[in-house]
Amino acid sequence: MLELEELDRRxxxxxxxLPGFGEEAQRxxxxxxxxxARAGGLGGPVALYLAAAGIGRLVILHGGNLTWTNLNRQILQAQDWVGKPRADKIRESIxxxxxxxxxxxxxxxxxxxxLDTWAPTVDILCDCPPTYEERFAMNRASLRHRKPMVEAGMSDxxxxLTVFVPGQTACLECLCPEVPPEWSGSKFPVLGAVSxxxxCxxxxxxxxxxxGFGEPLTGELLTMDTLRHTYRKLKLPRDPHCRACSGIG
Structure with a gap:
């Protein structure tokens, strides 16, 4: 195990x-x-704050070139980068x-x-894509490789937000076995600050x-409506008949 250096402490x-965090959590x-997956309006802040917090290793999956419509929320990008590969600017910014x-x-x-290449090499998955096809692929990888997964999704x-732990909690398909109508494409409305x-x-x-710091949202679902600032935390039970995770103990 790598030990903290003086620069880390600074x-x-x-x-x-933070009370309860200390050098042990930092280590x-x-x-x-x-x-x-991916590092756009939602995953970009995830990646940036994990880097800021001092995570040892970060793998990001994000393809395509930057478009003008990305710029209201993709804070790792820049206006002079439109038309160029987003992955390059993500790396530079982090x-x-x-x-x-x-x-x-x-x-x-x-x-x-x-995902079969990269998921086995990490400790946790963060699921932030704009399509459910990609999210279902992440769910399969989480279950196949027994990796916990932070699930964050937004529209409008x-x-x-929740945390899935294979064999212990519900999975994405317990929560949403089919693609929601409002997610049928990646063109749903979004205020960048909500992402x-x-x-965060x-x-x-x-x-x-x-x-191990604090109490993660394992087995619970946090819902947020930022237009009215209403927030709820609900129990999220496993579906015993889930086609994705019912056979995982």
């Missing part, structure tokens, strides 16, 4: 001094790894903040093939799971 002092974070982490940015969107002014707020909460959940 960089992460403000979170090391766990330094030795931890996460996969973020390393500008913290060049001490081990960072891999794969210029591909998540699918069964690349609303969002959901950012939910991404998702990063907190990942840090809690990786370090």
């Amino acid at each position: 960089k992460y002092l403000r979170q090391i001094t 766990k974070l330094k030795n931890a790894s996460a996969l973020v 390393l500008r903040l913290n060049h001490d982490i081990d960072l891999t940015v794969v210029p591909e969107d998540p699918d069964d093939r690349n 002014m609303e969002g959901i 950012g707020a939910l991404g 909460l998702a990063a907190i959940e990942a840090i809690k799971v990786l370090t």
